[in-house]
Amino acid sequence: MKYTPAFAFTLTALAPIYAHAASVYSGCAVPALKSTHHTFYVDPVNGSLSGDGSASKPWSTLADVVNPANKLISTQGHAGSKFNAGTDTALHPANPTAPIKAGDLILLKSGNHGSPTVTNMYNSDFITVAAAPGATPVVDKMAIISSGKWMFQGLKFQGLATTATGAKTASPSPLSLVTAGRGDWEGLTTDIVFSDNSFSAADSTSGWNSYDWINKPFSIGLWAAVSCVSTVDNHFYNLLNAAYVSAGKNLFQGNLIEAFSNDGLDIQGSDLLIKGNTIKGGVNSAADPYHADGIQGWSAISNGVAATNSNVVIDGNILTKTGSGATSYMQGISIFDGKWTGLVIQNNVVNVDTWHGIAVFGAQNSRIINNTVIASDPAAQPSWITVQNAKDGTVSSGVVVRNNIATQYVVQDSNTTFDHNIAALKITIPVSGKSTVFTSGTVGTANAVLPTVLAGFMTLNTTAGSFDERLRSSSPAIGFGSPSAAPALDILGKARTAPVDAGAYVH
Template sequence: MNKLIFTVFFLLISNLSTANVFYVDPVLGLVDGDGSESRPWKSLQKLFDGDYIDSYKWSIPYSDSSYLIRRGIEAPIRGGDRIVLKDGYYGSLKIRGFTNRFPITIISENRHGARFSNIDISASSNWIVDGVSISSTVSDGAVRGLFLVEDHRFHGPSNNITLKSSKLFSIQDSSTWTAADWRNEAISGVVSYSDYTKILNNHVFNIKRGVLLAGDYSTVKSNRISFFSRDGIQTIGDFNDFISNYVSDSIKVDGNHADLFQSWSVGKGGKVGSGTVYNNRVIGNYFIAQTDLNSPLSGYVQGIGCFDGFYENWVVENNLIVVSNWNGIAFYGLNNSRVSNNTVVDVWNDTVGPAQIRIFPHKNSLAGKGNELYNNFSYKLVILPDSGVVASGNNINQFSLSSHFKDPLVFDFSLKSSSSAINNGSSSSSVRIDILGNSRDESIDVGAYEYIVD
């Protein structure tokens, strides 16, 4: 991806003209409509297949010397405009070769009223998809992901794609699905291989994997991800933020060791565990193994599982992790990173656990260095030699959760006034707010929650 060409292109753009609003209605729209609310277009895909959008595409075949070519010079839709979708079914949407000067927003007029089977975006930039519903299964023909963003080897890169306030699922109600149904029909939710992707405030449920980020400089924030048969969130990219998400309810359908959050490095030749994943932040998330304790397919899911480093300059702080597994937080090959003020607990006390924080050298026995472990609440810290860890202010060997937290069985891990976690954190920590956004005072509490007087 030639990011320099892309950046220079946008710096040279003239001022944004007045934004326009256009309408699409798959039920009452007109084949010869003009995009007005009284004469809406009937097909959204037609706007991309025809000459309706003033945008740019890369010269092909894409290479470092490729340049942007204007398309649709006289087209009505331009950067900054909004395409409002009336309620109805839009099927599969494919966007390829539309690099906008400024973002164009595709928005459902009524939240989740515009329904898609899948949305695939490649070789495109500056698109916002807002408030839609995306749903299909393998039998419906979808394979790679309900919302897919990728660079294209021939047509060029994608970046600055946003999905917000949308609903993604394989099936609305999975209560009757068997393990075989999950294996054969579940589709991944969001899959992005491109940079500067934003996944914001979406509900992703009844899926294979929730969110996969393979690109860099992206944000996954304030999403609800639940009932998944692989991993909740996966990343192999760098400089990504995972903030304030609620990830829960792993579904056990085979021998896969699922994680609520997982990352791994990829080195030369695509070899796993032979590279480095840089500068990711995992902050203020709720990672809950199960909320539906009666589910016949609930399984032993791991919390934050990072087993194939190296991992460099990571921040993992203010997360609540509730799992019945040793690997509450696990890093194999961690460098120059901070793991602070996390609450890592097990409310079920099953045999595969209780939850721990585990920092190990790389699987190839290479030593870690420069790591800080401050003010975490956990049953146990397992820090092997050569892990490069300085630890302080951690509250461990805790079995009686009810003596510390208000109501663990309903996942309320705010602190009781009697908890020894209060005011016992290390001042070495730089964490100044808690998982709820409350300010921490000078006497820092241990774990994700700062004690607030009722």
């Protein structure tokens, strides 16, 4: 991908990696192309449904290939009304003599492949849909409903929710550009993989006004609304909300998210791994002035009761404000709403221009450990790591805050274990039941306010927005931490050994 300040992007050819197994959440099915697979070709420019799917006689579009009426895919499905009624929950063969079978590879040539909908297609092994070598296949919009074991690689998902320009409203479409969702009529979707794709509303936003950022993109770039969706090494850009993970056992790893006007990634559910993503360049729109978040989490609500999210790990992500002024406003990792237990936030680097670098409200038995949170504008908005009570008054309990480096800390309740942290400006913690601010020296259990920690980074130019928070040999963070519960590896995968350094990086 190529990034320019005007938010214009070019999708470059992706190297064929069809034979490699993609990463998935533990316990989910792993795609791996077998040597016995068959390869089929789809070409919107030169193909036809009258072809046989060979390289010389390709089919027309992906939308045509997955259309059940064309009977090109041998798969399995539920029996609609009987499944819905609970009288027949078995999978039944569909189109057993069709040419495309479980384990096969579908290569897409350049051109527009329409708006495919994959419905009631449960494969016994993964069918891989990938860009042909050197090709840029474009998909306008896609839904995967009541289906299983599909993998998408190297595709360009790009489409607009509306083409209207300059509309003076701020009512985003509730729809998503790409959806992996459930269908109550025919069953849950599971085991879907998105790898090395791009998701965008347009290549360039030149000429967009603040309302266009709200109205033109779909509300969500990718909505993973079911379990066992793996989203790995994709590029999200020029979107409203880039991605939304709202079900358990999901992996969201190694993705680049930039040029989004609301949230980078929204999460909801249990058993999630959010790892190694880069989120930068929020475009805060005056048409939707509410805070934009790099990563935000909340709970599903049923009959007025919030579900508890458990075993969520946010590890090794980089969240960085780019640009200057209010138009690039972005919060870091915000866990304001809902119920959370077993939440782990570790090895993250956060550089934003708002109060909330890492904010956790009302969590239970959770850890915030070995993160680096430095304000991009410390004088105006000294970003913090904060642990506070939930909006409904639920007290955070059993939360450990350890081995972090931050501009400042605010800890509301004495139930929080707070040790071996470094602040550049100040620490606010309860002392004898009273919130107390410390601006220098040792604080509590092996914490300290050390302004010199800022000079201990390789690069810290808040004016230019240039950050490299690896540690210099002179950094006071070296050896400052505790080995207790510290992650074994740092953000770069380097072993973390005693004496443990504070922050996301091992010196």
